[in-house]
Amino acid sequence: MPEIRPFKGLRYDPETAGDMGSIICPPYDIIPPTIQQELYGSSEYNAVRLELPKEDDPYGAAAGRLVQWMQDGVLMQDDKPALYPYYQTYTDPEGNTYTRKGFFCALRLHEFSEKKVLPHERTLSGPKKDRLNLFKRTQANISSIFGLYADEKLQADKAIEEFAVTHDPEVDAVFRGVRNRLWKMTDPDVIATVQQVLLDRQVYIADGHHRYETGVNYRNLRSEENHSHTGDEPYNFILIYLANIFDEGLIIFPLHRMVHSLGRFSPEGLIDTLSTHFEVKPLGGRGELKHYLESESSSHVYGVVTSEGIWGIKLKDSPETLLGDSVPAPLLQLSVVVLHELILHRVLGITPEAMCSQTNLVYEEDDRQVFDAVEQGGIQVGFVVKATTVQQVLDISGEGEVMPQKSTYFYPKIMTGMVMHKL
Incomplete structure (x- = not known):
C-alpha cells in the first residue's frame, strides 16, 4: 500500500x-x-x-x-x-x-x-x-x-x-x-x-x-x-x-437502468428481440422479480419492467460467444457490461456517448423507484440488475481494467x- x-x-x-x-x-x-x-x-x-x-x-x-x-x-x-x-x-x-x-x-x-x-x-x-x-x-x-x-x-x-x-x-x-x-x-x-x-x-x-x-x-x-x-x-x-x-x-448496492425518450419503442418488440439471446420468463410483480434474481446464480440475469408487463431474462449463451473481443475478458463477468453492450447498445441503439451523457438513460439505486417511474409514464423500460460484488471490483482492478460508469454504488x-x- x-x-x-x-x-x-x-x-x-x-x-x-x-x-x-x-x-x-x-x-x-x-x-x-x-x-x-x-x-x-x-x-x-x-x-x-x-x-x-x-x-x-x-x-x-x-x-x-x-x-x-x-x-x-x-x-x-x-x-x-x-x-x-x-x-x-x-x-x-x-x-x-x-x-x-x-x-x-x-x-x-x-x-x-x-x-x-x-x-x-x-x-x-x-x-x-x-x-x-x-x-x-x-x-x-x-x-x-x-x-x-x-x-x-x-x-x-x-x-x-x-x-x-x-x-x-x-x-x-x-x-x-x-x-x-x-x-x-x-x-x-x-x-x-x-x-x-x-x-x-x-x-x-x-x-x-x-x-x-x-x-x-x-x-x-x-x-x-x-x-x-x-x-x-x-x-x-x-x-x-x-x-x-x-x-x-x-x-454494494445495485444501480438499475431506466431508459427514456427512445423513438419507436415497443415493449412487445423488445421482449421478442431479447428472446433470441435470453430465456424470458413473465413475472407477476416486484416480489416475484426479487425472488427470481436471488434464485439465479448467474450474474447475467435481469428484470425488465415495462408498462405492458414484467419479465425475468437470463442469458442463454456465454457472454464471450456473443460479445467476442469487443469487451475485455475480465469485464464479461459483470452484469452491467453485458446489459450495456448487448441490450442498451445493440438492441435499443443507445450509443456509448449517449450512455455517458445520460441522454436516454437514468440510474436508480432503489428498484421500487424503477417500478414507480415506469408506472408514471416517464420511463419506457427499466432494467433491474444484480449488484456488482466486491470481489469483482478487486478482480477487474487487479487485471488493469476499468468498469463502465455507474457499475457500483457503495x-x-x-x-x-x-x-x-x-x-
Whole structure:
C-alpha cells in the first residue's frame, strides 16, 4: 500500500457551528440542484457551501468561506496528527441494519501505472477540471475519496475497534437515516499498528476516481512550482477513507437502468428481440422479480419492467460467444457490461456517448423507484440488475481494467464535513 499518515484534520467546532447533522453533506457528484438548495437552507455553515457552492464564482466562494470560518472558529485544525475512525450505521431497503467501519488518513499519491492504487471506473474530463479548480483555490481536500484494502485477519480493524469502544466520538450525527460517528485517534502505538498492517497491501478506489486523479494532477502542479519540493509536503497526499473488504458492513448496492425518450419503442418488440439471446420468463410483480434474481446464480440475469408487463431474462449463451473481443475478458463477468453492450447498445441503439451523457438513460439505486417511474409514464423500460460484488471490483482492478460508469454504488456515501485535509 502507499504510505498512509496521520494528519492534523480540519474539523467543524460544534460549539460554534452547531448541530453536525445539519452541517455534513454528500459528495458533490450526487448533489442535484434541489438538494443543494435544501442543504444551503439547513445551516449557514453546511459543508455544501465548500464542496459545491452555488455562487457564480464557486471556487472563490469556497476559498473565502474556508478562510473566514477558520478565523471565526467555525473550523478548527487539530494540533496533533491523527487517524480518524469513521463508522456509518445504516439500514438497507430490506430493513437490515449494518455498520461499516473504516478510518480517514492521508494517503500518498501515486500514478495508477505504479499499481499501488488501482481504479475500477473510467473518469471524465469535466469533473476533474472542476475539482482541480477547487483544489487550487481552497488548497484543501474538502471531501474524501473512498478506498478499499484486503486484510482477512481484520488486524487493523480490531486495533481501531478497541480504541473506538473505549472513547467517545468527536462527532455523532444522523443524516438522512444514516448515523455518522467520527473519532480522533492520536495514540502513536495504535497508529503504527495500522500502518504496519496495511504496508504491503494495495488500495482499490471504490468511490472518488475524479478526486484521486485530480489529487495527482494538483501534486504535479505544486511540485513543479516548488523549487524546494521534497515529497513530504501535504499536497503529496490526499484525504481518503479506507475500509476493509472483509468488513461485514461493506455493501454494494445495485444501480438499475431506466431508459427514456427512445423513438419507436415497443415493449412487445423488445421482449421478442431479447428472446433470441435470453430465456424470458413473465413475472407477476416486484416480489416475484426479487425472488427470481436471488434464485439465479448467474450474474447475467435481469428484470425488465415495462408498462405492458414484467419479465425475468437470463442469458442463454456465454457472454464471450456473443460479445467476442469487443469487451475485455475480465469485464464479461459483470452484469452491467453485458446489459450495456448487448441490450442498451445493440438492441435499443443507445450509443456509448449517449450512455455517458445520460441522454436516454437514468440510474436508480432503489428498484421500487424503477417500478414507480415506469408506472408514471416517464420511463419506457427499466432494467433491474444484480449488484456488482466486491470481489469483482478487486478482480477487474487487479487485471488493469476499468468498469463502465455507474457499475457500483457503495452505500452509504462518505459524508463531506466530517474532517478535511489542508494541502
